[in-house]
Amino acid sequence: MEIIGNILEKNSLIFAFAVVGIMMLISRFISQKATRGRVHGSAIAIVLGLGLAFIGGTYSGGENGLADITIFSGLAILGGSMLRDFAIVSTAYGVDLKEIKKAGITGVLALFLGIFVSFILGAGVAYAFGYRDPESLATIGAGAATYIVGPVTGTAVGASSEVIALSVAAGLTKSVAVMIGTPMVARFIGLNNPKSAMAFGGLMGTTSGVAGGLAATDQRLVPYGAMTATFYTGLGCLFAPSVFYFALRLLFG
Structure with missing residues (x-):
């Protein structure tokens, strides 16, 4: 031994x-x-x-x-952060910008709306639980987008390890909820074709949650939803530690 x-x-x-x-x-x-x-x-x-x-x-x-x-x-x-960020960058290299055009303006709007709403809701919950510093609000808000965007943002803005852990927990909760809930609501929201799958992936954003949920709904839709969800993660990593963080600094100092 x-x-x-x-x-x-x-x-x-x-x-x-x-x-x-x-x-x-x-x-x-x-x-x-x-x-x-x-x-x-x-x-x-x-x-x-x-x-x-x-x-x-x-x-x-x-x-x-x-x-x-x-x-x-x-x-x-x-x-660690080095291999994590490398994995994110390598995923982005596999995405073709021409493909997202197939979703049209609906897919693009879904991406930006999904990121913005998730971030606002996450930051709002963090504020309700007593967090007031921009670093914590930005990190938890980013975690509500996905459990990848949260740690990336927290590392970039200098959030504490406890707050980064909370952001991962928030993203994980969202991922599991999307996995379980997608098959239940698919029939009611018309989630039965590639275009709607792209919009859904852009709104939800969590790649694992979207892929798992669509796999349980219709496996043929998985590539379409996962594609826009991948863009969601990339945009989240771009906007959360920059535009959203500086907006929070203006509001909360």
Whole structure:
């Protein structure tokens, strides 16, 4: 066991990839068997990750969750801002601007309206719970957009780790709600064709939530909704730490 422990410590980043891969396999299995695909595997993986972070932090008494345990230290690099932002940028490179034109003006309006409304609602809830500084309001508002935009914004504006964690929780809650709610409301909102799927993806924004919800509704609609949801994340990362943050600074100092 000591030899194995030493090997894992010396190859902590590779072990971190293996841990995440195993968690994704378990999450996908739970998604398929326990929820019949209605709750996407990525949402289950995030919940499992948060649980392990709590257990790791409680066990080690540290501040970095499971990464405070030596053999899991590679998770600090794998889950750090550098690889996170790299993943976001690499996703953006896979998007073709010509494709979004297929959604027409409806898709574009859905994108901007979805980001603006989500941010305002998130910041409003944060304000109601006593947050008054622009950094916290911007971070939690961005988290209400998606759980990716929240941490990106929090890191950029210098928000505390507790507020960034709240933004992730807000985004995760939204993602799960979209996954579960999409099949229930699809028939009532006309979510049965590519154009409406693009508009829906632009309004909701959470890529995993939209993909999971559309997969449970009609798998043929997933690429269309996921495409505009990807643009949503990119626009959120652009506007939340800049335009929205500076607007909050003007309002709250």
